Amino acid sequence: MSVEAGSAWEHGGIQYWGLSLSGIRTSLALPQHHLCFDVAQGFPFVLHLKKYFITHGHLDHAAGIPYIISQKAMHNEPSPDFYLPPSLLEPMTEMMRIWEKIEGHQYRFQFHPVAAGQSIELNQQYEVRVFPTVHRIESFGYSLVHKNKKLKTEFKNLSQAELAALRREGREIQDQVESIQCSFTGDTQIEFLDLAPEVRKSKVLFLEATYFDDKKSVEHARKWGHTHLDEIIPRLSQLECEKIVLIHLSSRYTTSEALKILKARIPREYQGRVILFPGR
Ligand SMILES: [Zn+2]
Ligand SMILES: [Zn+2]
Numbered sequence: 001m002s003v004e005a006g007s008a009w010e011h012g013g014i015q016y017w018g019l020s021l022s023g024i025r026t027s028l029a030l031p032q033h034h035l036c037f038d039v040a041q042g043f044p045f046v047l048h049l050k051k052y053f054i055t056h057g058h059l060d061h062a063a064g065i066p067y068i069i070s071q072k073a074m075h076n077e078p079s080p081d082f083y084l085p086p087s088l089l090e091p092m093t094e095m096m097r098i099w100e101k102i103e104g105h106q107y108r109f110q111f112h113p114v115a116a117g118q119s120i121e122l123n124q125q126y127e128v129r130v131f132p133t134v135h136r137i138e139s140f141g142y143s144l145v146h147k148n149k150k151l152k153t154e155f156k157n158l159s160q161a162e163l164a165a166l167r168r169e170g171r172e173i174q175d176q177v178e179s180i181q182c183s184f185t186g187d188t189q190i191e192f193l194d195l196a197p198e199v200r201k202s203k204v205l206f207l208e209a210t211y212f213d214d215k216k217s218v219e220h221a222r223k224w225g226h227t228h229l230d231e232i233i234p235r236l237s238q239l240e241c242e243k244i245v246l247i248h249l250s251s252r253y254t255t256s257e258a259l260k261i262l263k264a265r266i267p268r269e270y271q272g273r274v275i276l277f278p279g280r
Contacts, residue, residue, distance in 0.1 A: 009277075011204050011243055014144075014181060017045045020247035021279025022210045022226070026061050028184055028247075028277075030144065033122060037142050037184040037206075042067035048077065051120075053128060054084040055186025056139035057091075065092060066099050069109045079108035083120060083128075085138040086113035114140055116196075129180075131196035133188035136225040141192060143183040143202060149174040182206065187248060189222055190231040193238065201240045206277065207232065209246040212253060212261045229265060236270045244270075247277045255280065 009016045018028035019040065027040035034050040042064025046052070054062050065082060072080050084092065089111050100106055114120075116132040129143045155163060155173050166173050183202035185192060193200060210216075210226040221228040226248070236244070249258055258276055266274050 009245075009275075012181065014204075016182075016204075018247075018277065019043070019279055020249070020277050021060075022248045022250045023060050024251055024279065026186070026248060027064070028206060030182075033126065033144065035122070035128070038062065038186060039064035039068060042071070047071045048075075050078070050080065051122070051128075052080060052082045053114075053142045053184075054082060054088065055133065055141060055184070056085060056135055056137055057088045058137070058187065061186060062088070066096060069096065069107050070099070070103070070105075072109075073105065073107055079110060081110045081112060083112045083114050083130075083142075085140055086115075087138045089113050116140065119145070126181075131183070131192070131199055133185055133192040134195070134225065135187045135189070139186055139188060139225075141183060141185040141188065141196070141199070143199060144181045146179050146181050148177045148179070150177045151175075179203065185247075187225060188227065189225055190227045190235065193235060200238055203241060204243045204245060205239060205241040206245045206247050208248045210248050210250050212249070212258055212265070215252050216250070229261070233265065233267070236267065236274075242273065243275055244273055245275045245277050247279075249276065249279055251279075 015032055016028060020026040025040035027036060027038045027043055027046055029036035029046050036046045036049050037053050038055055038061040039046055039052055047068060068080060092111060096107055114130045116130055118130045120128045125147055127145050129145050131141045133139045133141045152173055152175050163173055180202040182204040183199045184206040185208045188208050208227045209229055209232055211221050212229045218228040218230050
């Protein structure tokens with residue numbers, strides 16, 4: 001039910017590397033796609049990626065941005081692309097100008113503001129899509145979307161020669177099919193599920209779950225823009241995900257404590273689908 005701390009986790013042919021602990025560190029890398037969601041303090045396994053998608057500016061998610069930029073410069077790698085909430089653009093650029101002053105070096109980087117619903121193309125088959133989340137500061141989540149072409153059902157029984165003939169006539173014989181391989185919420189209240197209902201269909205959903213029991217109340221979680229397990233359990237039936245990976249656990253819980261609570265509280269039919277992501 002849990003992922004070994006510090007090790008990679010794989011599902012559906014995609015590898016995930018990361019660590020997530022509330023207020024301390026959150027970063028999830030998809031090395032096969034050369035990207036990551038949030039950067040924490042800039043872990044070794046995110047330094048050589050190409051695209052960085054930042055959910056929001058809290059330090060446990062975004063402090064590593066200047067460090068990654070400097071590491072790219074040191075290793076003569078192409079300048080990195082960061083996708084971030086628009087309100088982060090000006091202060092982060094300012095931060096880099098100050099760091100350039102400290103280091104006597106001019107850095108190269110691209111900061112791209114994102115908007116809900118926007119798609120960022122990675123290649124012909126994959127794109128990253130931005131969805132809205134609900135937190136104390138401006139925030140967004142990200143989905144990795146796979147785009148595929150599939151033969152239209154009405155042409156299913158035709159021979160290769162017949163299909164070729166249709167193609168020659170200029171007929172469109174394929175439909176575009178999309179599937180959300182994974183979604184990453186960053187920090188959010190549970191209402192993002194209503195703002196972005198398509199996320200419920202993600203094969204893997206990395207879902208914020210900061211508090212698991214009455215160590216902190218639902219009200220407390222909501223006041224700080226977070227989600228409580230009490231709010232997730234009644235929503236499980238809405239989630240069509242193969243795996244629901246809980247991230248951003250409060251450091252008030254040890255891993256074994258958290259696993260014990262999940263075992264006791266997650267209804268039996270969902271036990272195989274709910275996973276705790278490592279944070280330590
Ligand atoms: Zn956080
Ligand atoms: Zn936060």
